[in-house]
Amino acid sequence: MDPNKFEYLKCSDLVITHGDHTSIMEAIVYGVLSLDMVNKGHTERLSNAMLARELNVADLVEVGNDTSSKCLLENVKLVER
Numbered sequence: 001m002d003p004n005k006f007e008y009l010k011c012s013d014l015v016i017t018h019g020d021h022t023s024i025m026e027a028i029v030y031g032v033l034s035l036d037m038v039n040k041g042h043t044e045r046l047s048n049a050m051l052a053r054e055l056n057v058a059d060l061v062e063v064g065n066d067t068s069s070k071c072l073l074e075n076v077k078l079v080e081r
Contacts, residue, residue, distance in 0.1 A: 019045030034058040
């Protein structure tokens with residue numbers, strides 16, 4: 001773990017995660033929106049990300065083999081609004 005992790009979180013506008021519980025909770029604690037990019041087959045992470053989206057603290061993108069960096073950029077732009 002990076003010793004500066006929490007300093008980075010404090011000064012971030014957006015955190016991109018893979019939807020694990022710890023990453024989502026750390027973003028919430030530091031008041032940072034998260035973009036949770038979750039593999040379609042990982043049901044626990046998908047459930048975490050869906051709950052975070054319901055709480056209006058995150059957005060969710062289901063990732064598959066066809067997901068590209070263009071998709072990531074489009075979703076980051078949507079969260080910024």
